[in-house]
Amino acid sequence: MLQEIELGLIRNEFENLKESRFLGEKLNAYCDTVLGWVSALQEASAKSKYDKKIENMVNAQLWTSLNYLKGSTLNDVPHEMLFCLNAVLADWKLSDSVLTTAQSQDRDFHINLSNPGDLISKLIPKCDFPAPLIRVAFPELYRHHPLLNVALYHEIGHYIDKEKGIVSASLALNGEYMALAGDEIRHFKSRGANIVKVEESHRCELFADLLAAAYCGPSIIQFLEHIDLNDMTCETHPSLSKRRKITDKFLKGESDPLIDLFGESLEIRGLGPLGIRYAISAECERALTSFEPPTIANIAEVHGLFPSAWEFYKNYNKSDTRPSWQALSPLQAFDLVNDLTEKAIRNHDIIMRWNYVGP
């Protein structure tokens, strides 16, 4: 009984969202697909066709999807970050993916890699699958601070890994402990952990870090340094020191057995090397110093804004060439650097659209 009522409430919310006209074209199509699923589920539920436990699971999945969709309305979504993430997806030939974003009320970044369609398709034959779905969450407080959202590059790295099977290929190529050091293996074994699973989780995290570093350089680690103050390893995540070490090696082009293994994995999946995919605009430093949004020449320079802007902020009051910046408080300076970065991305997005449409 409750399951049916709940499903009805979820349906109403999806319909309200659709009617609000605040969803883009892609999300509208996704919303239509979900409403189609809900109709089929309601019909089957009325005939008491499903186990209540399964209905509960389906409702939970749809409810979660609703939250991600709510955070993706044109009013709420941070367009500039999405522009960057969609560029990364295009780079990996994943442009058909539907990117939805939920805004968390605390300092929580995560990616939800499950697709409600996978579960629903087991209940409804011929369930119409939409494009692959990405559900990422980031703190609402950081909405207009792109520098604090570099972690989204890491989250999208998890999605690319899942879609392209990179870590799974690495495990098939070499199942030995590559992410875990000897003392960690002893530590996790003594706690009765599933050590194979730990190795896999750590590889996933390290790959996502490398992917983020490929696009936004050391800024991914600079951000992690602010939020991970314990430098501890756990079953799901490597320590910050390890993440920093491997990312540094990657950015310097140094050899490392795990980086090399990821390279081989990309190759057997028919993908190019990870490489450095950002470029630093020569104009960035001057523009920020003059309180102007930097002019961006190409998408590599858009990604390059993140390391440039982080570097600028770190030294904003340390140079005599920036007298006007020296009067600013750290928060004022941080707000300004973020605002100029956001504007630079937005300007580039507008120019790209304009060029696409033509004069």
Ligand SMILES: [Zn+2]
């Ligand atoms: Zn992660």
